[in-house]
Amino acid sequence: MASILAIAEQRDGSLRSVSFEVVSAAKTLASVLGGDVQAALCGPPAIDAVAGELGRYGAERVHVAMHDAFAHYSPDGFAATIAAHIRSSDYFAVLFPASALGKDLAPRVAVRLDLPLASEATALDIENGELIVTRPMLAGRVFARVSLDAPTRLVSLRPNVFSANQQQAAGAVETLAVDGSPDAWRVVVTDVAAASAGRLDVAEAPIIVSGGRGMKGPENWHLLEALRDAIGADAALGASRAVVDSGWRPHAEQVGQTGKTVSPKLYFAVAISGAMQHLAGMRSSGVIVAINKDADAPIFKVADYGIVGDVGEVLPRLTEAIGRIRPT
């Protein structure tokens, strides 16, 4: 029977939603293979109280490793603990979220176990009993289908792509022994500073309002912020490279090749021309809306809907219209 392990993630005492996506993806695989799903979570003492929720998405057993030093991410402690658990088990595959934490953790686990790792999968399929991972390359200009020649296949999953499906009761929570102690853990997270308290990161937001150089200056960003606020808490701001390079917006908002690749259900490209490196970051959005003064801007070729016009006039009108239909 094939066992799939899903790696979950918590922050400030709550499970991050990407954990549910990973468990659900594991459940889908397990259903095809005829197997079970287990989850593993590292966190501070008492995190086991919420860990059972992973069962609702398909995890039959949830292994929880708790330590005071696990209040923040502890790279060496998490990697040692998760690797020890995988080593002592027999998993067909281990799925990590390709979150900031997951993308740091997965290669550390891979090298400890001497196992290959396929990062940032956008699809998982079983063909002839083998796991086929679809993953982007060249900033999403090409997609590769790969398999891993190893008894346990390590894969990280891109956030916002796999759906989180609730199905059943809470899973059985078991304590997982922490491997090692803080003396052995070289890398210490001393502090976490939230950039904008309570706001979704652009890489995880279902709706993105993104601005480019055509906004003319950082002083005009209030137009985009107003639209984001009208949409609500599930919207985040994005930015083009030109705007970040000019210092108008922080790098954390950058969408495109040296920024983030995003898969929101709705992407507003406002005053963004649509350079190749930006398209690479947002072309897998569900619906793309372009607002631009220039009817010939390349962005209109990828947009589903477009308005040609002055953003100073269009945005306030759009903000008002959306404010009327979106519950606050």
Next chain:
Amino acid sequence: MAGAFHASMESYRAVKIVVCIKRVPDTESRIRLAADGTTIDRSGIKFVISPYDEYALELALRLRESSGGGEITVMTVGDASSAEQLRSALAMGADRAVRLDGEPGMDGLPTARALADAIRRIGPDLVLAGMKATDDDQQQVGPMIAGLLDIACISVVANFEVANGRVSAHREIEGGVEHVDAPLPALLTITKTEFEPRLPRLQAIMAAKKKPLEEQTANLQAARIRLHGLAYPPERPPGRIVGNGADAVPELVRLLREEAKVI
């Protein structure tokens, strides 16, 4: 922390830094798949140093400048054509280059192993690499090198400080920044920073030709990721301009609501 490096490396020995780089297609390159469907057509593609590796090299150069000296070795796993990128790095200011002859693949472990073996012989204080290569986007070789060398690793670093044998760094996470601390020797993977990579002057490009570029075999182990095929992303069906100016907004909102059903 912005804008300055503080480096109190023990001054009896100059700081030793290794920067790992990779040759990749330029961002704006039009990517075409070869007829066999499992390789990229390389003709007409311009190759560059992977952008995040350039940010890493720039930080190494600044750290050396603020330390009052030090040696920077730039290293890559690549075929003979990657010597071009090593010369560019030497022109930016690296002191010596090492090319490990081999073809890096999607499986990061063989590449990491080859680099770790070569780095171990140098024994640097700091290893820097871009957070990911912009061709395969696997984002794994850096942490794997650190694991093989058994040294501390901090990934996706936007800025860092070295003092008293330790490195403290800012790492980008969702919705904020993690402040991270680790002892040297350490490996840092670098994301886009506020310091744009310098463009070498002609004089530096000429001088780079005389800097040492050593070639060794990479002795790559067999890759364990098998490529079944490459494909273009699915074509988006053509969209439409809804209208001009603010008057088009009501129709846009109606379409988003009733047709696309996204709001």
